Amino acid sequence: MILVGELAGLPPGESVRVQGEVPIAVFNVDGELYAIDDTCSHQDASLSDGWLEGCAVECPLHAACFDLRTGQPSGPPAKKPVRTHAVSIEDGLIYVHESTRVTVGGAVAEEVG
Numbered sequence: 885m886i887l888v889g890e891l892a893g894l895p896p897g898e899s900v901r902v903q904g905e906v907p908i909a910v911f912n913v914d915g916e917l918y919a920i921d922d923t924c925s926h927q928d929a930s931l932s933d934g935w936l937e938g939c940a941v942e943c944p945l946h947a948a949c950f951d952l953r954t955g956q957p958s959g960p961p962a963k964k965p966v967r968t969h970a971v972s973i974e975d976g977l978i979y980v981h982e983s984t985r986v987t988v989g990g991a992v993a994e995e996v997g
């Protein structure tokens with residue numbers, strides 16, 4: 885479990901990067917929190933530096949969009965998903981529960997780590 889910080893420090897529309905086994909990006913989308921691997925599956929770009937569009941983030945380097953709920957890219961140039969991670973809030977603090985799996989359409993595609 886990774887401590888992200890205070891919920892009050894991550895207002896809607898904002899993101900933050902934390903360090904797990906790999907960097908993880910945490911987003912606040914209208915009060916709902918989502919966590920995905922921070923590094924784009926296409927090349928070495930930080931998705932926490934991208935642009936939120938509804939429940940997706942657009943990579944700042946080549947504009948692939950990733951669904952924050954599934955980690956799936958909506959189109960090229962990214963072809964592989966990024967991992968998603970569970971997020972919880974306890975006593976006003978945000979925690980990420982790092983996942984070890986990548987899923988594609990509900991099936992485990994790859995074990996990571």
Ligand code: FES
Nearest residue numbers: 924926927943946
């Ligand atoms: S690095 Fe993200 S789309 Fe290319």
